[in-house]
Each structure stands twice: as C-alpha cells, then as structure tokens.
Amino acid sequence: YFRYTDDTLRELAKKLKERTAELKEKAIDPYATSPEVTPPVSKSCVFLSPDRRYIAWLTVVAVAYNYNVWFCPARLAFPYHNDTANRFWIFFDVLSDVVNVVDIIIWQPRLQFVKAGDIIVSDKIDMASILPFDLLCLQFGFSSIYRLNRFLRIESFFEFSDRLESIMAKAYIWRVARTTGYLLYMLHLNACAYYVASVHQGLATTTWVYDGEGTAYIRCYYYAVRSLINIGGLPEPVTTFEITFQMANFFIGVFVFSSLIGQMRDVIGAATAGQTYFRASMDGCVEYMNTYTIPKLCQNRVRMWYNYTWAAQGMLDESELLDKMPLVMRTAIAVDINLATFQKIALFQGCDQQMLVDMLLRLKSIIYLPGDFVVKKGDIGKEMYIIKSGAVQVVGGPDNSIVFVTLKAGCVFGEISLLQSAKDGGNRRTANVKAHGFANLFVLEKKDLFDILVHYPESQKVLARKGRKLTKAKGPAGAKPEEKPKGMALFGQKPPTPKLLKAFGNFRKGGVMDKLKVKPLH
C-alpha cells in the first residue's frame, strides 16, 4: 500500500479524471470499454427453451442413435449378415446416417442462429461421428465395425433426454424408463460378448459355452441376465478363459449393474419423496398428539388438515420450495399465479404495480378447515388475508350463528385492524371471521406490509385513505363492494331485522364499531 505516495495517487486520480472526461466527450460509457467476451459454453450446459418441434426432431435423432448402439454390437457378434438381411441393414444404416447428417449440418447451425446469445460450440466430435468409414466395406466386406464412430454422438441422446425431462410433468417416468434402458443395454452387450466368447471357445465344446441350440440371441441374453444379476445356477466355467470371463461378469454385475439398480431405486425414491415426507410429518404429528393425549376431536381435525392440504396443493409448505429459487423466478411464478387476482382487489386499486409484486412475494399460503376461526374480534390484528379459494364468513351473534357476509375467492379481509393506527386503539379485530368450508388463504403480515409501504409513499397514502374510509364506514371490506347489496351494510344478503339493528346499530353510519370496541358484540 505504502509504495504509492500522495503524489502518485494524485497523479492517478488526475489521469482517471481526464480519461473519464475524454470518454464522456466521445459518449462512451467508461464501464463498457472492454470488449464483450462471451465465454465458450459447452454443449451440455446450453439450455434452450423447450421448443417442441426441436424435441420431436431430437426424438428422431435419438432413435437413429439407438439403432446404431444396439444393432452394431449385435451385428458384430451374431451371424446376422447375409445377402437378404444386408439389404435391410444398408437401408437402415443409410437412413440413420441421413438423420445424423441433417441434424449436424442443418439443425445445429440453425439453432445457433435461432438462439442468438446461446452459443452452441460446433462439435468436432459430431463431425467425426458421421465420417463414412462404411466405404471400407467395399474393400473389406460388409461389417458393422466401420460404423462404431456413430457411437460418438452420445451427446445427442443426452440432449434429447434432458429436454424431454424438462417438458414432462412427471419426469421420473422417463428417468425410470431411461435407467431400465441402461440396464437392458448392459445385458445386451453382455449377451453379445458371451456369444463371441462361445464362438471363440467353439460352440457346444464345453458345458459353459452356448451350445448353438434355439435362438442364439435369446439364449445368450438369458445367460447375461443370470450372470449379471448374480442369480446363480450357471453352468460351471471349465477353461481359464471361461473362468476369467465369468469372473469379469460377476464383477461387472456387482459394481456396475448393482449401481444402476441403486440408481433406479433413487429415481423412484425421489419421485415419491414428497409423499414420504408428508406421511412422515403426519405420523410424527399423530405420535406427538398421542403422547400428550390430545382429545380425539382435535386429533381428527389435525389429520383432516394434513390430508386436505396434501390433496389440495401436493405439499405441506409451498414456501419451502419457493425459497430455494432465485428471486427472479419466484417473482415470475408469483406474478403469473396471483397478480391478475390482486389487480382486481378494490383495496389495492390505485396502488403501485411494483408494490403489488413485492406483496405477492411475501404472501404465505395457509389452509383453514371448515368452521375454523381465522380472526377473532378484539384480537390484535397482525396480518391480513386474501382468499385464494373457498370462502369465509363474517359472523356474529351470541353463538356466532349470524352470518353478516360471505367473502369468496379474491376478497380481502383482516385489513381494517391493520390500516388503523394502534394509538387510537384501532389495531383490534372488528369482527369474527370463520372459514366456510375449506378455505385456502394468503396471509400478508403487518410487518411485511409496512416494510413494503415504506418504499411506496404514494400507495401508502392511498391505503391510509382507504383504511380511514373503512374505519369510518365500519362496513364490509370485500374486494368488490357491489358484492354486498347497498344498504345492507354488514348484514350480508338478508336485510337486517329490527332486532339485529338494535343490537348492532347501523354499521355504515359509524358509531356502532366504536360501541363494539368498548362493548364486545357477543
């Protein structure tokens, strides 16, 4: 640090000033002078949007790839080449080559153009995979050995697999199928190797080798299955070659095959992880309730909550999942699901759009069972609610049997006590609100609301004004005021009876809530 004297620093500062001025003059952003360098991206890292046409094409490429990887070894090992069959082999070979050439020459460069920004490094391996070594057949006879370079296009298969997974609603189905495919392929290669080994030893020369009876492929595949899965009951290998081969098979069976089977278990385990988690939490909770001998009625409600929540949203806590996502993704999801509903809420009309988005991000989803009290009159209001689905009822009367109003999806409640200041004692709930059937609600905490409002003074004013209005009117706080017939105020669909009016006064004209504050309704 001390190598720089004050003079040097002053000199540097001067130079920097001059340079900035110079760039300003030329209208160049001093931070954008370095040339933009895009790091090379490996093909497997590039994620393109799931264009279904491209995925359809990739399916064709994957079929062509599988044709090569399954049939080339089989044709090499088994005596499948003869004058009649060769015509078909040549036809399918050429067909698969055409697919590959079209993919490499036409599709891949087109993708570079379509997805500007996503660099697809032109792959030398792709080119090597379509080199026509097959022409050597003309000189050395027809054999699939000259097609082994087609195996190099394994990336195309993985790309197909990844993209398919990305568009599937139940990706684990494909994962299980793919892992099963790997298992079958291992067995396939093993069957080929066994046949080659048997031919090398001489068919039917020992008890271990394939005896040439029946369909060669099926017999060899059967051997591979018993050998790799270590089922046992195999004929004893006789010669050193046979013992070595058999031993290698056992090792492959134990290390490779069993890890693939383990992978399959993981895939299935991951697919049912949510269900397992749900069961474990519910069982844990039931055990806890039993330990503390919680009354059966309460236990049943807890169970009902678990079952309903699981059935309704397929998870117990959505926020657990969303928390792991970057903010931009969470915002996109929240906006997509709920912004339209929010924009319709009367209370928020006239508020900043960005404020609504900020609010969406703080919402927590919660489910109430039929008859559950969401808010109790007189409690301190710490959160407000937006109904996602289901309905709630504002109730009163001696046994809460009088329904003042039923609020449905898209309505807001619990905002009155939030929008009043505590100093006038106004932060108390002004009514009882009860879930009518199952109610899925969004909860917005007071603290979160106020944290957000700090950044939106205009919206704060709008809400404060509405809050004052609500407090004055003491009327219903639904999303759409027209939901309540005019003149009926709090008393819902039916006009209030004189008895009720006497009991509660006229809500709209004010006064009654003040009375209620001192003298509880029920």
Ligand SMILES: Nc1nc2c(ncn2[C@@H]2O[C@@H]3COP(=O)(O)O[C@H]3[C@H]2O)c(=O)[nH]1
């Ligand atoms: N006081 C009152 N509250 C209502 C009415 N309709 C719906 N509500 C809601 O019931 C909520 C009870 O808690 P809050 O006082 O916080 O906010 C209240 C309103 O959002 C009504 O007619 N009167």
